[in-house]
Amino acid sequence: MTKKHDKLVDLVTPSRPTGPIAHRVKGMKDIQPGAYPAWEFLLQSAGRLARLRGFERIDTPVLESYSLYERSSGRTSDIVTKEMYSFLDKSGERLALRPEATPGIVRAYIEHGWFNLPQPVKTLWYGPLFRRDKPQLGRYRQHYQLNFDIFGEPGPLAEVELIFLIHELLNDWGIEAQIDINSLGCVDCRPNYINELVKYYKEKKHREQLCPDCRKRLIKNPLRLLDCKEPACEALAQGAPQLIDFLCEPCKQHLVKVLEFLDNLGIQYNLNSQLVRGLDYYNRTVFEVVMPSESAQRPLALGGGGRYDQLIESLGGRPTPACGFALGMERLLLYLDPHKVEVSQTRPDVFLAQLGDGPRLKSLQLFEELRQAGLTVHQAFTKNSLKSQLALANQLKVKYALIIGQKELLDGTILLRDMESGSQEVLDLKRVKSIMLKRLAKTK
Secondary structure (H helix, E strand, C coil): CCHHHHHHHHHHCCCCCCCCCCCCCCCCCCCCHHHHHHHHHHHHHHHHHHHHCCCEEECCCCEEEHHHHHHHHCCCCHHHHHHCCEEECCCCCEEEECCCCHHHHHHHHHHCCHHHCCCCEEEEEEEEEECCCCCECCECCEEEEEEEEEECCCCCHHHHHHHHHHHHHHHHHCCCCEEEEEECCCCCCHHHHHHHHHHHHHCHHHHCCCCHHHHHHHHHCHHHHHHCCCHHHHHHHHCCCCHHHHCCHHHHHHHHHHHHHHHHHCCCCEECCCCCCCCCCCEEEEEEEEECCCCCCCCEEEEEEEECCCHHHHCCCCCCCEEEEEEEHHHHHHHCCHHHHHHHCCCCCEEEEECCHHHHHHHHHHHHHHHHCCCCEEECCCCCCHHHHHHHHHHCCCCEEEEECHHHHHHCEEEEEECCCCCEEEEEHHHHHHHHHHHHHHHC
16 A cells, blocks of 8 residues: 555544543533433423513523623622632633523623513523532532523512412422421611621631631621531531521511411411521522431532522612512432432334335325324334334334334225224224324323
8 A cells, every 4th residue: 555545544544542531521421312202291380380480591601791790699609709610702702501590591681671671571481501620419510501681560469479380380390398498688678687697606616616608707707607507506506596587677577477478378388587598689588498418417409599689770670669589400300209200201102113125115104194093103213123113113102103114004004003902993994084083082
């Protein structure tokens, strides 16, 4: 061979990779084919309830301006100081992979003038979020979230509708979780509470027990002291002053109304005085969906939310009351009732089986004809063995299989097999659509 030929071989023959096998980035997870039925069940259930309650699906970009999260989540929040993936693009603008959904949704509300729409505006959002945090049970550095938000409703009915929606979703999914509720007060009453909280933590015996992060929080964001997960800090929080004792009269009445509505609806909840959430923009009612975990000492949060009445104005919009909640998909999947998913799966009406190239082409045409007639059709066109095709039909619990081979193709017929009884009959290929529609109409 010539050197020229050797060079040509090098161009068309891929070189073997060297070094370690490719692997996932730490904290990331693949969603494999067998896992998707559970994901689809969650999303379809949520979408159905959302539409019935007037929530409309929206989406926002994965990339947003870094300053959006600084202004909304708070410069001292863990999201901004520790967890965000951010970078400078080629134009020098600082961008961030979205670590949470609410700021982007609020930005869209302002930018597209949703305040001109009939209020309240109700939105459903779903997508991935990115946080460079320590991977936890059901929480990855790329994780997926469902968000429900209500804009333009100042009264307690906004929180009640959202909590009732959570209650309905959990019932649909077969998840028995607890709903914790608290009030963070407002700009008028919260400062008095924070003063008392700081006094409590500044006592020498308390200050010495704080973790390094909480010593910083004591100066920058004292309310977050109640949210620390370190055991010593959790124990200190148990004896801290309770925010509910410092609420002004309007905030107190708002909380009472929320709880009264929930009582009337028969929705159980737990009034948790230490619940503060991890973001600066919340005010008044906050809530969290928690579940005891066998592998963790503290309850595992499946999601949460609350009221954020000042956020839209702080990002440049008109003063607009707002409330929302989010549920983490991966955490929900940990507790999802598998029987609920199995029952929800669509059972095919007909299975098409074939033997040979000619019958396979005819099956492709028949597949589309039956599908357009409204039937749910399944097939295995890549399999040659009739036995393996019928085994798949049994696995799918299909009632009828239509079988076409070379003889049937020449005769213009097709075999109809009852998968439950095993009986078979010959049908006219031209009439198979009308016959199947009649038979399946009787069984539904």
